[in-house]
């Protein structure tokens with residue numbers, strides 16, 4: 343049996359495994375934690391915050407924001423401490439993959455389902471299961487395995503209140519050109535700029551840049567523009583959108599000239615600007631084609647999609663003619 347077959351056989355044994363004992367929330371659902379969460383998230387829904395208004399609502403009293411579901415069972419800072427070794431089957435699985443060179447980890451997507459609203463006094467319990475592990479996949483980050491985990495949440499009566507499924511990729515980081523050994527007798531390869539990760543929610547935007555186009559995400563319901571790309575409209579919460587081409591005319595709203603620390607692959611001093619696009623949204627980019635000291639607030643600039651190395655195109659801005 344090859345080393346890879348051996349590893350995959352061991353991985354298979356984790357599928358369907360419950361991560362550890364059922365977790366029980368340290369605190370019952372309570373108004374103080376709801377209020378702190380709403381403050382942090384900027385959510386002012388009176389059903390979460392105002393007892394009188396909540397009483398008059400369909401809920402008949404304060405309820406917790408459904409997306410707080412996992413917050414009730416999180417274990418605090420202690421969760422991040424692995425110095426005493428793996429704490430559950432999930433961490434044992436991650437350690438196994440790390441030992442085989444799959445040292446990288448990135449979260450890729452999550453699905454959440456809320457069965458009912460939680461109310462003050464409810465006590466949340468969570469059972470976490472390793473739901474599936476993919477075949478080895480080649481990705482832009484490197485080859486690796488997608489691990490899907492499912493958390494089933496119940497209340498004090500063992501009735502379902504919701505589920506969260508999430509996937510992470512445990513991967514062998516791809517060899518970066520800057521880490522490559524110099525060719526015999528040749529100079530080491532020139533370091534390249536950092537690559538933005540491309541995923542479900544932003545890949546389309548980068549593909550447009552590759553074609554030489556700057557698209558701005560536009561809500562199909564209310565028309566609000568947004569950038570950088572994200573799944574939901576901040577104004578009306580619609581997930582329907584289109585990509586509207588930008589003419590690329592803009593004005594420098596604010597900027598910095600970065601000098602230190604120098605990151606390999608970038609030329610310094612490096613002007614980084616927040617640009618007000620004529621269409622009505624902003625984008626962060628570099629201003630090129632002038633001296634860094636000539637960049638100023640209110641400067642008119644024009645989009646120029648350019649190669650910054652042999653592969654990567656970026657939407658940069660030049661002083662407008």
Ligand SMILES: [Zn+2]
Pocket residue numbers: 561562563564565566575576577578579580
């Ligand atoms: Zn909208």
